[in-house]
Every structure is written in structure tokens, then in C-alpha cells.
Amino acid sequence: MNQFTSAFWDVWIAVITVVSIVACAALLWSQSVRRAPGGGETTGHVWDEDLAEYSNPLPAWWRWLFYITIVFGLGYLVLYPGLGSWPGTLGWTQVGQLKDENARADAQYGPLYEKYAATSLEELAKSRDAMAVGQKLFLNNCAQCHASDGGGSRGFPNLTDRDWLWGGDAATIKTTITEGRTGVMPAWGPSLGEGGVKDVAHYVMSLSGGAADSIRVAKGAETFGKICAACHGVDGRGNPALGAPNLTDRIWLHGSGEATIIDVVTKGRTNQMPAHKDKLSPAQIHILAAYVYSLSAKQ
Amino acid sequence: MSAPPRNVAAVADVEASLYEVHKKIYPRAVRGWFAAWRWTLVWATQLVFYGGPWLAWNGRQAVLFDIAHRKFYLFGLVFWPQDIIYLAVLLIVSALSLFLFTALAGRLWCGYACPQTVYTEIFLWIERKIEGDRNARMRLDQKGLTGRKFFLKSAKHAVWLSVALWTGFTFVGYFTPIKELFSEIQSFTLGPWESFWVLFYGFATYGNAGWMREQVCKYMCPYARFQSAMFDKDTLIITYDKARGEPRGKKGVAGDCVDCGICVQVCPTGIDIRNGLQYECIGCAACIDGCDQVMDKVGKPRKLIRYSTTHALEGRPTKVLRPRVLVYAGILGAVLAAAGTALALRVPLKVDVIRDRAAIAREVEGEIENVYRLQIMNTTERARAYDISAEGLPGLHVWGEGTTGVPAATTRMVPVRLRIDAAQARPGTYPIEFVVAELGAGGVTVREKSVFIVR
Numbered sequence: 073m074n075q076f077t078s079a080f081w082d083v084w085i086a087v088i089t090v091v092s093i094v095a096c097a098a099l100l101w102s103q104s105v106r107r108a109p110g111g112g113e114t115t116g117h118v119w120d121e122d123l124a125e126y127s128n129p130l131p132a133w134w135r136w137l138f139y140i141t142i143v144f145g146l147g148y149l150v151l152y153p154g155l156g157s158w159p160g161t162l163g164w165t166q167v168g169q170l171k172d173e174n175a176r177a178d179a180q181y182g183p184l185y186e187k188y189a190a191t192s193l194e195e196l197a198k199s200r201d202a203m204a205v206g207q208k209l210f211l212n213n214c215a216q217c218h219a220s221d222g223g224g225s226r227g228f229p230n231l232t233d234r235d236w237l238w239g240g241d242a243a244t245i246k247t248t249i250t251e252g253r254t255g256v257m258p259a260w261g262p263s264l265g266e267g268g269v270k271d272v273a274h275y276v277m278s279l280s281g282g283a284a285d286s287i288r289v290a291k292g293a294e295t296f297g298k299i300c301a302a303c304h305g306v307d308g309r310g311n312p313a314l315g316a317p318n319l320t321d322r323i324w325l326h327g328s329g330e331a332t333i334i335d336v337v338t339k340g341r342t343n344q345m346p347a348h349k350d351k352l353s354p355a356q357i358h359i360l361a362a363y364v365y366s367l368s369a370k371q
Numbered sequence: 372m373s374a375p376p377r378n379v380a381a382v383a384d385v386e387a388s389l390y391e392v393h394k395k396i397y398p399r400a401v402r403g404w405f406a407a408w409r410w411t412l413v414w415a416t417q418l419v420f421y422g423g424p425w426l427a428w429n430g431r432q433a434v435l436f437d438i439a440h441r442k443f444y445l446f447g448l449v450f451w452p453q454d455i456i457y458l459a460v461l462l463i464v465s466a467l468s469l470f471l472f473t474a475l476a477g478r479l480w481c482g483y484a485c486p487q488t489v490y491t492e493i494f495l496w497i498e499r500k501i502e503g504d505r506n507a508r509m510r511l512d513q514k515g516l517t518g519r520k521f522f523l524k525s526a527k528h529a530v531w532l533s534v535a536l537w538t539g540f541t542f543v544g545y546f547t548p549i550k551e552l553f554s555e556i557q558s559f560t561l562g563p564w565e566s567f568w569v570l571f572y573g574f575a576t577y578g579n580a581g582w583m584r585e586q587v588c589k590y591m592c593p594y595a596r597f598q599s600a601m602f603d604k605d606t607l608i609i610t611y612d613k614a615r616g617e618p619r620g621k622k623g624v625a626g627d628c629v630d631c632g633i634c635v636q637v638c639p640t641g642i643d644i645r646n647g648l649q650y651e652c653i654g655c656a657a658c659i660d661g662c663d664q665v666m667d668k669v670g671k672p673r674k675l676i677r678y679s680t681t682h683a684l685e686g687r688p689t690k691v692l693r694p695r696v697l698v699y700a701g702i703l704g705a706v707l708a709a710a711g712t713a714l715a716l717r718v719p720l721k722v723d724v725i726r727d728r729a730a731i732a733r734e735v736e737g738e739i740e741n742v743y744r745l746q747i748m749n750t751t752e753r754a755r756a757y758d759i760s761a762e763g764l765p766g767l768h769v770w771g772e773g774t775t776g777v778p779a780a781t782t783r784m785v786p787v788r789l790r791i792d793a794a795q796a797r798p799g800t801y802p803i804e805f806v807v808a809e810l811g812a813g814g815v816t817v818r819e820k821s822v823f824i825v826r
Contacts, residue, residue: 211744211784217729219742220786221771225730 082156185355193242196362206363239312246361252347255315259340273333396641399505403660424544460710471699476607478654490580539573585640604681634658721748724821738790749777756810763803796825
């Protein structure tokens with residue numbers, strides 16, 4: 073990568089650019105010399121026996137167009153970044169242009185969102201117009217992980233049911249979207265060993281009424297009480313304050329079945345819901361939270 | 372008044388300058404059969420052009436190209452960006468029609484229908500009404516600036532500019548509702564872009580029809596240059612019958628041409644048709660009308676200058692139905708038929724299916740579920756409701772609400788869940804079809820392909 077970051081190449085490009093422009097100007101200048109028209113001075117090329125070409129200068133309007141392009145080019149290189157690392161006197165950057173355009177878009181579309189900002193989330197969830205806006209926001213920002221219907225997929229929570237990792241009241245949903253969430257299930261493989269993990273897995277399977285080996289369940293219950301209960305609770309019903317899932321229902325974020333549960337306990341899982349406070353405006357998040365709330369409130 | 376032979380000055384011109392010096396042309400007014408046709412075409416095209424945007428349909432402008440909202444209204448039809456193919460068809464039909472008519476009868480488009488010809492005709496008429504006919508205009512231009520000349524010239528340019536600005540206004544009226552545009556102009560609240568285009572198009576009309584005229588055809592128009600590729604010896608062209616006319620001169624002593632020069636004086640591009648077919652000739656037939664009048668006066672038969680073909684002049688039969696014509700006509704007919712059928716069968720409903728990429732397949736309540744987004748575009752001007760279903764797998768069904776309403780001329784994105792029984796599903800990817808059917812009698816149906824994935 074060094075050859076791309078060395079200052080030499082900035083100079084190299086700048087020199088080539090300037091030399092090319094000067095060479096173009098010189099070529100034009102050499103072509104603008106007026107030779108006596110029709111004075112027998114031809115290019116020396118002859119076609120069809122007697123068809124010769126006069127060596128005339130470029131038409132003036134044409135030549136001047138070229139000169140204008142050179143002036144334009146030089147002006148451009150002074151005003152805008154183009155000559156090596158020269159930033160240009162206007163200070164234009166792509167990032168700056170993007171920011172300007174975003175600011176203009178915010179100014180244009182901001183009022184569309186702002187008019188819902190004063191309504192409570194629960195009220196907003198009943199407004200058809202607001203939810204049409206919310207759906208568009210959801211499809212653009214959330215559906216990539218949570219699916220277009222909010223139903224989620226493996227590793228990405230279903231937002232349409234009543235089961236919530238971090239709490240399902242409207243205000244908590246808003247906090248989740250704004251600040252993001254990080255759910256960590258530590259890896260217990262190294263400390264529990266293969267047998268220990270399997271015991272715990274069977275206990276977990278038994279919590280939701282699944283078939284399990286009763287001897288392992290008994291052993292696993294002991295371990296669960298010592299280790300897992302810290303987050304998932306003594307009864308395994310989870311803890312919304314930590315984002316610890318309820319293990320007693322039939323909803324499985326990372327998949328059910330003995331093999332999957334053993335894998336989760338052994339290796340652990342880290343789940344990230346990104347914070348959106350830098351991506352979306354507070355007014356947009358307000359509508360989005362109401363929309364997500366409405367997805368489960370319907371059922 | 373015979374025109375100087377064309378080649379004498381040419382050599383000297385090259386010595387003096389690289390460019391041909393523009394000589395102002397003063398076409399003389401002409402009456403006759405072809406002039407009447409030309410004026411008919413002027414009226415027909417301009418009634419359509421100036422009148423078009425004022426027509427109303429369904430409570431909106433009948434012909435409106437709404438670029439901001441990406442909808443083109445053409446009476447009962449509403450074209451969306453997805454219908455861009457019809458624009459391509461329109462261009463293909465236009466091009467092939469030009470080819471066909473040019474092969475058959477030369478530069479018919481140039482002579483009768485081209486906006487350059489039509490506006491030049493209108494501007495010449497104004498010029499003639501104010502400054503007088505050819506001779507009066509030439510005299511006026513030779514004189515120094517007098518009060519009368521200043522008045523006449525000012526009046527002419529004022530009228531020209533009014534027509535040009537009205538033309539620019541009408542043109543923009545096809546893209547912005549013309550009644551709004553009109554009231555905006557009255558209240559001086561016209562937007563910057565609309566002002567620009569009104570002025571730009573107005574200026575183009577004024578410059579092209581008032582000042583540039585035949586120079587547009589001679590130096591700027593690419594069509595003038597490439598249509599010679601469509602000419603052959605059976606193409607109708609405007610010709611001077613040399614055998615009958617020459618040697619030209621006084622009545623009785625020579626051929627039928629009395630060398631009055633009328634054919635040159637009426638020519639809008641300033642050529643002498645007696646020198647044969649030239650690329651400057653736009654095929655307006657003004658010289659035919661001019662010559663016929665003179666032939667009537669001197670008691671000779673008409674048609675010394677006439678529409679004829681190279682073959683006919685050589686005394687050989689003209690073949691109208693030749694491969695070139697048949698091929699152009701065949702393709703044109705096929706394209707027209709195909710476009711007409713497509714337009715008649717056009718369904719005012721469009722559906723795009725976008726499969727969710729994050730959640731490929733999920734197992735819910737003993738069923739396999741796939742999620743899709745359906746972009747439903749209601750291209751009618753009334754609100755509609757649609758029923759969504761899917762086919763292609765046994766037991767495949769929509770989960771949740773299967774109907775959706777879409778307001779008039781709007782697009783709606785609808786998430787749709789499809790499910791099949793997990794026990795019946797074998798891993799794989801299956802082609803399926805969404806069926807979106809408009810509710811109510813006579814409703815249209817659109818089928819869109821997608822896939823259902825069972826992991």
C-alpha cells in the first residue's frame with residue numbers, strides 16, 4: 073500500500089496533468105498558425121488521383137472552444153481537488169456534498185415526521201397514516217434483519233409476537249431502537265465440559281416441556297441453579313433487564329433441538345442490535361417505535 | 372433575374388474565406404395546390420400543438436408529461452416509467468415512417484411537416500404581412516434606417532417574439548399543467564426552471580424560424596444529410612423537365628422554360644431546381660406552384676417542374692413496390708400491429724416481487740414460511756383493492772391478510788407471508804407464482820414469478 077500513500081505519486085499525477093494541459097495548449101497554438109490558403113500548400117495526401125487536402129488552420133470557433141476548455145480545466149483544478157493532494161480553494165468534498173444533501177433532505181422531509189412527534193407511541197400505533205410512514209421506515213431500516221413482516225429469522229428476534237428479550241412496552245422498544253442492545257451468552261464449554269453442557273441442555277429442554285433424559289435433567293438442574301439462573305432466573309423465565317431469553321416457552325431465537333442448544337451453551341452467542349440514534353432522527357425513531365409496537369399489539 | 376451559375380463563385384469563396392458567406396433569402400409568396408397542402412399541414416400541426424394542452428380529461432389535463440411524478444398522461448392512458456418501451460416504439464415508428472415516406476416520395480417530412488418548415492412558414496407569413504412580399508422586403512433591407520423601416524422591423528420582431536414566446540409557453544404547458552402555468556405567468560410567480568424553458572424554447576423558435584431558417588436544414592439538420600441513403604431512382608423528387616424546358620429563353624424561340632426565375636425566387640433555400648436534385652432541396656414544392664402559374668400565363672402545359680422520379684425522367688417505368696419500400700412498410704406494419712396489440716392488452720396493474728434476503732425460510736407453528744415484498748402499482752386513476760394468492764406448490768397459502776387496497780395512481784409495498792406444511796416440504800427451491808387479482812367484476816389479474824425456499 074505504501075506506493076499509494078507516498079507523496080511522490082501526488083506530485084507525479086499533478087505534473088502529468090499540468091504537462092498534458094500545457095501540451096494541449098501548445099498543440100492548439102501550433103495549429104492556429106494561418107498559412108496562405110490555396111497557395112499550393114497541401115498536406116501532401118492525394119486521394120483518387122487528384123483530390124488533395126489544404127493545410128488550413130482549425131476553424132477559429134473550434135480553436136476557441138478548445139482554448140475555453142483549457143481555461144475551464146485550469147479553473148477547475150484551482151477550485152476543486154484534482155491536482156495531486158491540492159484540496160481546491162472551494163473546499164469541496166464528496167462527504168461535504170453528501171452532508172449538504174442530507175441536510176436539505178432533512179429540512180424537506182423533517183416536518184413529515186415531526187408532526188407525529190408529540191403523539192404518544194400507543195396512540196400513534198393506531199394512526200393509519202403514521203403507520204404507513206412507519207412501515208416505510210421499517211422496510212428501509214429494519215427489514216434486512218427482522219424481515220419485511222417483522223417476523224425475524226434465526227438469530228434475529230421476531231417482533232410480531234408477545235415474547236420480548238428486552239421488554240415489549242412502547243417506551244422500551246424506543247430505547248432499544250435508539251441505543252441498541254448487546255445480548256451476550258457466555259461460552260460454557262470450557263468450564264462445564266462436554267458432559268456438563270449436555271446435562272444443562274437437557275434441563276433447558278425440559279423447561280419448555282420437551283423430551284429429555286431425566287438423569288441429565290437432574291444433574292443439569294443443579295448446574296443451572298448455580299450458573300445459568302444468574303441471568304435466566306431460577307425458574308428459567310429470563311430477565312428483560314439483561315436481555316436473557318425466557319427458556320420455558322417454545323420460542324427459540326437461535327433454534328431448538330438438543331444439538332443446537334448444546335452448541336449455544338458450549339460456544340455462547342453475542343447478539344447485537346445496532347443503535348439508530350445516529351442514523352435516524354428522534355422523530356423518525358418515534359414513529360418506528362410506534363410501528364414496531366403496533367406489530368405485536370395487533371395480536 | 373436568372374440565378375448566377377452555382378460554380379463560378381465557389382472557387383473565389385474558398386480563397387477569401389473558409390466559410391460560405393450567408394446570403395439572405397427572400398422567398399416570394401406562392402399560391403397553388405401544394406402551397407394549399409403546406410398550409411393545411413401548418414394549420415393541422417399547430418392546432419394540435421397549441422390546442423393540445425388546453426384539453427381536459429377525467430378532471431385533469433388530457434395530454435400531460437408529468438416528469439416530477441414520472442407519469443405521462445395521454446387522454447385515457449397513464450404511462451408509468453415501466454412503460455418506457457412505448458416511447459421506444461414511438462421512436463421506432465417515427466423513424467420507420469420517415470424511412471418509408473422518404474423512399475416513396477422524398478423529403479415529404481421536410482417540405483410539409485417539419486417544425487422548422489412550419490414555423491418558418493408562419494414567420495414568413497408575418498414578415499410578408501408587415502414588410503410586404505419579396506421585392507418590397509429586398510428594397511427595405513437595402514435602404515438606410517428610416518423611421519418607417521424602424522417601425523416595420525420593430526413590429527415584425529415584436530410579433531415574432533410574441534408567437535415565439537407563446538410557442539415556448541405552450542411547449543412547457545405539456546410538462547406543467549398549462550392552466551397553472553398561465554396563472555403563474557399572470558401573477559409573476561413562474562418558477563426558475565419553467566421560466567428558463569419558456570424563454571429557451573421561445574428563443575429557439577424565434578432564432579430558428581426568424582433568423583436561421585434554411586441554414587438549419589443546410590448545416591445543422593442531420594436528417595437532411597442521411598436521407599439520401601433512402602433515395603433511389605424510383606423515389607418521387609421535385610424535378611425540372613430538362614428535355615421539355617431547354618434551351619430556356621423567350622417564348623417561341625426555345626424550350627418551354629421562359630427563364631423567368633420564379634422558381635428560384637419562391638425557393639425557401641435559395642436554390643435553382645433547374646440544376647437538378649440538390650441536397651438543399653427540402654421538397655416543399657413551392658417551385659412547382661410558381662412554375663405552374665407561369666405556364667398557365669404563357670399558355671403552355673403545366674408540370675414543367677413536377678414531382679417525378681429519376682427513372683421517369685429517363686423514360687423508364689417507375690417501380691413503386693420495390694424491396695426497399697416493402698421492407699420498410701412490412702417492418703412498420705409489424706411494429707404498429709404489435710404496439711397496438713400490446714396497448715390494447717395493457718393491464719393497469721403492475722407487480723414486482725422482492726424476496727426477503729435475510730430470512731430465507733423460517734419454521735413457524737409447524738409450517739415453513741417465506742417472506743416477500745410485493746410492490747403493487749395501481750396505474751388506474753381510481754382506488755382499487757387486490758386479492759393476493761400464490762400457486763406452484765401443493766398447500767401453498769398466504770398467511771395473514773390476503774387483500775390490500777391501493778389508492779389511485781399509487782404504489783404500495785405489501786409484505787406477504789407464504790407458508791406450506793413443514794411435513795410436506797422437502798428441502799429445495801421451488802418456482803412459484805404470485806397471483807394479484809383486482810377485486811370486483813371485470814378486474815384484471817397479474818401473475819409474477821418468484822421462488823419458495825424450503826431449507
